[in-house]
Amino acid sequence: MFLTEEQAMIQKVARDLAREQIAPHAKEVDETGEFPWKNIRLLAEHGFFGVHVPEAYGGIGADMVSHALVVEEVAAACASTSVALSTQALAIGPFLIGASEEQKERYVTPLARGEVLGSCGITEPGAGSDVSSIRTRAEKDGDNYILNGRKVFITNAGESEIYVIVARTSEHRTNGISLFIVENGTPGLSFGKKEDKMGIRGSATRDVILENVRVPKENMIGEEGQGFSIMMNVFNETRPIVGAQALGIARGAYDYVREYIKERVQFGKALSSFQMVQAMLSDMAMQIEASKLLVYQASEMIDRKQPGVPLNSSMAKCFASDTAMKVTTDAVQLMGGYGFIKEYPLERMMRDAKITQIYEGTNQIQRLIIAKQILGG
Numbered sequence: 207m208f209l210t211e212e213q214a215m216i217q218k219v220a221r222d223l224a225r226e227q228i229a230p231h232a233k234e235v236d237e238t239g240e241f242p243w244k245n246i247r248l249l250a251e252h253g254f255f256g257v258h259v260p261e262a263y264g265g266i267g268a269d270m271v272s273h274a275l276v277v278e279e280v281a282a283a284c285a286s287t288s289v290a291l292s293t294q295a296l297a298i299g300p301f302l303i304g305a306s307e308e309q310k311e312r313y314v315t316p317l318a319r320g321e322v323l324g325s326c327g328i329t330e331p332g333a334g335s336d337v338s339s340i341r342t343r344a345e346k347d348g349d350n351y352i353l354n355g356r357k358v359f360i361t362n363a364g365e366s367e368i369y370v371i372v373a374r375t376s377e378h379r380t381n382g383i384s385l386f387i388v389e390n391g392t393p394g395l396s397f398g399k400k401e402d403k404m405g406i407r408g409s410a411t412r413d414v415i416l417e418n419v420r421v422p423k424e425n426m427i428g429e430e431g432q433g434f435s436i437m438m439n440v441f442n443e444t445r446p447i448v449g450a451q452a453l454g455i456a457r458g459a460y461d462y463v464r465e466y467i468k469e470r471v472q473f474g475k476a477l478s479s480f481q482m483v484q485a486m487l488s489d490m491a492m493q494i495e496a497s498k499l500l501v502y503q504a505s506e507m508i509d510r511k512q513p514g515v516p517l518n519s520s521m522a523k524c525f526a527s528d529t530a531m532k533v534t535t536d537a538v539q540l541m542g543g544y545g546f547i548k549e550y551p552l553e554r555m556m557r558d559a560k561i562t563q564i565y566e567g568t569n570q571i572q573r574l575i576i577a578k579q580i581l582g583g
């Protein structure tokens with residue numbers, strides 16, 4: 207797929223930044239698990255939190271393909287850091303799709319500029335894949351809503367200033383769900399402990415606890431009962447971004463191992479001269495190329511507002527994340543024992559890849575969405 211001049215320029219800026227200033231710290235970010243604020247400030251300085259956001263709301267007004275390119279480059283260098291970009295897109299999404307002009311100006315602008323981080327709280331202890339079973343409640347009280355409930359696994363919770371909370375305003379499974387903006391510091395809002403994770407260890411994941419959190423009715427995004435539908439539309443636009451993240455992780459592993467097998471000698475020859483090794487590398491290259499096409503195509507379909515976005519977004523997310531898992535696992539294999547050692551980056555990439563098959567809808571859920579689109583109904 208050919209990139210436009212603008213897309214290629216954004217890709218180059220992101221690639222140089224990621225390789226020169228983010229990649230050198232990826233090991234440290236993984237080992238310490240510290241939130242990568244320094245990287246986040248660098249990304250903000252380049253406008254990378256608002257690549258696809260219109261200039262009127264603090265973004266750089268480029269397209270979704272450019273956004274995917276930036277996430278891919280950052281993920282190839284440091285997956286933990288790329289999660290800040292994908293999560294910001296998830297937090298901005300409900301505003302771009304359902305918010306009033308006033309809400310967009312007030313909240314999207316600082317998010318797109320990267321001045322503050324945002325989180326989106328959907329998942330609960332009893333509601334993961336089945337979003338429609340959430341139990342967090344928002345009770346109307348005069349001109350306010352009072353929120354009570356607990357969200358789990360919320361990315362950037364505790365670090366973010368702006369939270370989009372998915373809550374129940376009536377018993378109807380889907381039409382009883384609404385979206386609320388909760389600002390950090392609002393009385394009754396607190397966070398659980400930082401989760402100790404397998405991968406993306408520099409990214410912060412915490413529970414969000416809501417105890418009689420009072421927000422004015424103006425903090426609702428869209429109308430009462432529109433929350434589920436807005437979120438499903440948001441996922442259609444953010445899943446290719448998770449795909450881009452997975453693509454970046456796969457590419458990072460592939461680039462590393464390709465050079466390694468040229469250097470490593472066994473049986474008097476470079477590993478790259480063995481046909482079985484070549485076949486593994488060729489499979490990696492094909493899977494990465496196919497992921498790239500799916501991710502860029504889904505992103506372009508979003509830009510063009512083409513029909514079929516739900517199908518292609520799910521395909522891009524599912525295929526690219528399965529590829530990331532396969533490619534990183536095979537890359538570890540090709541390094542032999544060294545692949546298993548923390549001194550080298552591949553075991554980190556393999557751990558980081560796993561989450562892309564799980565969040566923003568597991569890959570089983572993506573396959574259900576794909577089947578539904580193909581079969582109709």
Ligand SMILES: Cc1cc2nc3c(=O)[nH]c(=O)nc-3n(C[C@H](O)[C@H](O)[C@H](O)COP(=O)(O)OP(=O)(O)OC[C@H]3O[C@@H](n4cnc5c(N)ncnc54)[C@H](O)[C@@H]3O)c2cc1C
Pocket residue numbers: 293325326327328329333334335336358359360361362403411561564565566567568569570571574
């Ligand atoms: C690091 C991390 C960050 C996250 N960030 C966020 C965030 O910022 N905001 C947020 O709201 N959530 C976030 N999540 C939550 C994430 O989206 C959920 O974990 C995910 O959607 C799966 O939900 P679950 O964990 O409850 O698993 P479950 O829904 O319990 O699923 C368990 C297994 O059953 C399978 N399964 C479930 N239903 C079906 C079915 N109908 N058919 C076939 N298989 C099925 C699933 O695919 C999975 O393999 C995050 C999670 C993690 C681990």
